[in-house]
Amino acid sequence: MKKVLVTGVSGYVGLHAAVELLKNGYAVKGSVRNLSKTEQLTRAIRKEVKPNGNLEFCELNLLKDEGWMEAMQDCDYVLHIASPYVASEPKDENEIIKPAIEGTQRALEFAKNAGVKRVVLTSSMVAMFGDADKSLNIGQDTWTNPNAKNMSAYVKSKTLAEKSAWDFIETQKGDNKLELVVINPGPIWGPTLSDKLSGESMNIVKDMISGKMPMLAKVRINMSDVRDIASIHVKALENEKANGQRFVVATENPYSFKEMAQILKSNGNEKVSTLEGPNFLLKFMSKFNSDLKGMKPFIGNTYDADVSNTMNTFNWKPISFEKSILDTAQCVKALI
Template identity: 60%
Template sequence: MKKVLLTGISGYIGLHCAAELLQQGYAVKGSVRSLSKAEKLTDTITKFVDPKGKLEFCELDLLKDDAWDEAVSDCDFVMHVASPFFSKIPKDENELIKPAVEGTQRALKAAHKAGIKRVVLTSSMVAMLGDVKGDENIDQNSWTEVNAKNATAYLKSKTLAEKSAWEFVKEKDMELVTIHPGPVYGPSLSDDLSGESMTLFKRIMTGELKQMIHASINMSDVRDVAKIHVLALENEQATGQRLIVATERAHSYQEITELLKTKGYEKVSTKVAPNFMVKFLANFNSEMKGMMPYVGKKYEGSVMASKNIFNWEPIPFDKMVLDTAKSVENVLNSEC
């Protein structure tokens, strides 16, 4: 039985990766910042798949060397999902960049030392946005220019972390595959709505969010993202690939609200904020400032490589949106 070190198992994507790995017969060692989370995470995962004794946990910190070598010592693969993310602009961009880059390096160094052949790394489409001016057709060869005017700390963190990974494996006997989702939605495996994806849908569905930004990009279903992470572990064609895992075309945030409105979510607002207003508010609001790489812009990524390598079809946009809404609705109803 092959074992995978899965970093960031407690996150939105991490939980789905854990469930998918277990369903496909892998043993999972999930990293957490505190082992106090282990029991709750086991209970959450067990609701969707029986671990059958193949789930364990270890304690790792992206900013500390402690325990990384021990964590990978009995594993066959590393799936490095853990990376900090929040939409607000931090006062110090290194709050995002440092753990992203250093965590990636720690995962790769430990894997190499343990003789692990392949690492699958969660990157993002935000590492592929060119000069961050929009109307960009992006593919496996696209990179975000980190010195671009609108390159935020998050864009820099994902781009620099991925670049450091490719640089690391260049002269090593190691294989790297990077997975690039767009904004990730889809049902949550937990009842935690505090993450960026679930929070957005909660705010839309409760009517708290009165206007959406005008922006379009390929969006990703978390179930697809987890599936491709797992398939990439042993698919030879995936070796050395940067794989976009998302819808086949770009979608706007207004499409989300309009779909929800037509399906009976009455509190949803379908209004779109004028670009000039968002840009003005960005001068005073760190969350608005974090949206500036996308406001008034369209980024369209090609998923052909992923489709061909894995004989995969993305989950339809409508299903992704409605399944996300249902997941959020279930949690909100249980809190009543």
């Protein structure tokens, strides 16, 4: 049985990926920052699939070498999902940029040294936004300019980490070349497998259905379902056509937060506001609100990604946006 190291297995995407791997006949080794989490993670996974002895855990830190070589030794593939995330802007952007880049480099270096065949890296559509100051059609060759005005630390971290991964692949030496596939999701929705309302998606939906979000940002973008993301990560492990490519895993069309609010409201969530805030007001408010500050470059724009290559390569069709949002809301209500 082939074994896959999943970094960041305790996260929103990581848990779904572990379940999808086990369902598809892979053994899973999940990395966590602290092994004290493993009992609750095992319980969460067992609700979805029986591991049958094919689930184990290891402790890894994105900023330290300890444990990485041992973790890789018996693995055939790696899903590098672990990456720092903060909803609001940190005082020092390197708090998330440094571990994002260094963690990616460690994953690739130790994977190559251990003879791993392929790494599937979780990036983001925010690494494909150009200068992020105007609407843009997104494809495999579009990149975010990390030096553009008002660029958030999170966007920089995802962009620079992915760029560092491709640089590593292009400059690697030796006969046994490590393969790389990159997954670029948009904003991620769908049910969590943990018993906690952690993560930006869960909190946004919670605030919307409770009426605590009076105004919505005017942004349109292809949206993603966490179940689709997990599925494509697993499909990308052994698909020969996928090597060396970036794949947007999201809806075929972009959606706005207003459309999301309308879906929630029309399905019995009466407290949801569908009011879009004026662009100038939201940009002004971003000077004083750290949550809005990260959104500033994107306000008023549409980012429309071409997902046809992903659909064709993996014979895949995205989960409908309505299902993603309603399933998220149902999950949030069950955990409130």
